[in-house]
Amino acid sequence: MTSAGPLDGVTVVDLTRALAGPHAGMMLGDMGARVIKVETPGKGDDTRGWGPPFVGPNEEIATYYLSCNRNKESITLDLKSDDGKQVLTKLIEKSDVLLENFRTGVLDRLGFSMEQIQEINPRMVILSITGFGHDGPQTGRAGYDQIAQGEAGLMSMTGPNPQTPTKVGVPIADLLSGMYGAYGVVSALYERERTGRGKVIRTSLLASVIGVHAFQGTRWTVGKDLPKAEGAFHPSVSPYGLFSSADGLVQIAVGAESQWQKFAPAFGFEPNDPAYATNGDRVRNNAQLIPAINQAFSAYSTPDLLAKLNELGIPCGEVKDLQQVYEWDQVRSQGLVIDVEHPVLGQIELPGPPLRMFDGESEWKREHTAPPELGADNDAVRAWLGLDA
Numbered sequence: 209m210t211s212a213g214p215l216d217g218v219t220v221v222d223l224t225r226a227l228a229g230p231h232a233g234m235m236l237g238d239m240g241a242r243v244i245k246v247e248t249p250g251k252g253d254d255t256r257g258w259g260p261p262f263v264g265p266n267e268e269i270a271t272y273y274l275s276c277n278r279n280k281e282s283i284t285l286d287l288k289s290d291d292g293k294q295v296l297t298k299l300i301e302k303s304d305v306l307l308e309n310f311r312t313g314v315l316d317r318l319g320f321s322m323e324q325i326q327e328i329n330p331r332m333v334i335l336s337i338t339g340f341g342h343d344g345p346q347t348g349r350a351g352y353d354q355i356a357q358g359e360a361g362l363m364s365m366t367g368p369n370p371q372t373p374t375k376v377g378v379p380i381a382d383l384l385s386g387m388y389g390a391y392g393v394v395s396a397l398y399e400r401e402r403t404g405r406g407k408v409i410r411t412s413l414l415a416s417v418i419g420v421h422a423f424q425g426t427r428w429t430v431g432k433d434l435p436k437a438e439g440a441f442h443p444s445v446s447p448y449g450l451f452s453s454a455d456g457l458v459q460i461a462v463g464a465e466s467q468w469q470k471f472a473p474a475f476g477f478e479p480n481d482p483a484y485a486t487n488g489d490r491v492r493n494n495a496q497l498i499p500a501i502n503q504a505f506s507a508y509s510t511p512d513l514l515a516k517l518n519e520l521g522i523p524c525g526e527v528k529d530l531q532q533v534y535e536w537d538q539v540r541s542q543g544l545v546i547d548v549e550h551p552v553l554g555q556i557e558l559p560g561p562p563l564r565m566f567d568g569e570s571e572w573k574r575e576h577t578a579p580p581e582l583g584a585d586n587d588a589v590r591a592w593l594g595l596d597a
């Protein structure tokens with residue numbers, strides 16, 4: 209599979225499974241890298257079994273697997289066998305990037321420690337993802353998104369109230385590890401242009417969530433104000449959240465004083481009322497302001513309210529389900545739904561890549577391929593390595 213793009217010519221050996229590592233591989237593939245996914249014979253990536261939903265004539269394909277493996281090739285290798293070790297060694301010789309998200313120590317036991325990999329190929333950029341870190345008192349601890357969302361504090365800040373810790377609706381700790389990981393890989397590839405040498409990049413589910421604590425992190429580290437779940441409202445900006453119209457729900461985000469000056473008179477508030485004059489005043493008085501806004505909004509249907517808010521230039525919107533999202537012409541206009549031809553399922557739609565690349569007016573678009581079937585590229589990859597099928 210070749211494709212001219214920013215990472216054209218970069219070959220990635222992807223030893224990862226589940227979501228964190230595969231997401232990193234998919235991001236590199238989106239940019240044109242060749243990604244060779246190495247899977248356990250007979251079983252493959254764990255996500256091949258993560259369902260329902262399963263699709264296909266015999267319900268054999270997990271839609272979970274389809275979410276994070278576009279634009280890859282699949283080979284099966286028993287990494288505990290001589291043959292598997294030989295093929296992996298050849299792959300390392302001929303590749304630029306290696307991704308792994310085993311427990312700490314697994315690769316060393318297989319005979320592919322970081323040092324051994326870099327001895328085989330000093331230019332190799334290695335991304336290594338763990339649950340909680342490669343060292344420290346809890347190294348080696350297995351990690352899945354559910355656990356990381358709780359242990360990294362995310363669940364304590366999410367949900368309707370502090371008594372109901374809630375996880376984000378997508379495995380955000382996994383996805384962030386993959387995203388930070390891909391960012392590390394691209395940075396190391398850039399550095400390699402200068403130094404001629406690869407690097408080992410380490411991240412974890414724990415690190416990736418802390419990496420996005422943002423204002424909630426400094427709220428605690430500096431302000432000693434402990435964040436807690438506050439539903440669909442913002443702890444530091446107001447009015448900012450989910451409100452009710454006469455017939456549904458409407459979101460508003462009044463993030464600037466100039467917006468408040470327009471919003472307030474349009475809905476019966478005195479903009480310079482001392483209770484609401486500044487953002488800080490409004491946040492402190494949210495207990496009165498939120499019901500008062502709901503009261504004002506109850507005079508409008510959702511479409512009328514959104515039209516009025518849009519006319520005023522107030523950032524606003526609905527709460528859409530995924531059917532509405534994927535049918536939305538704005539989503540489709542951004543290339544956020546792609547068609548791929550799957551050998552069993554025929555043409556299927558997948559969520560598309562979130563980055564677009566332009567050279568002047570001309571947009572680079574890669575030709576996307578469907579997530580591969582287990583071992584689909586065994587022969588082709590072995591032939592490329594100069595090995596018998």
Ligand SMILES: CC(C)(COP(=O)(O)OP(=O)(O)OC[C@H]1O[C@@H](n2cnc3c(N)ncnc32)[C@H](O)[C@@H]1OP(=O)(O)O)[C@@H](O)C(=O)NCCC(=O)NCCS
Binds near residue numbers: 247285309311350382
């Ligand atoms: C994901 C995770 C929880 C899975 O744990 P696990 O099922 O116990 O898997 P491990 O990584 O410990 O590997 C299990 C075994 O499979 C073996 N294995 C993996 N791929 C193999 C292959 N292709 N051929 C032969 N053996 C293979 C490993 O060598 C290891 O064997 P060992 O225990 O004898 O050393 C764990 O790997 C982890 O915490 N990873 C880091 C965080 C992460 O990425 N989590 C997933 C987020 S989506």
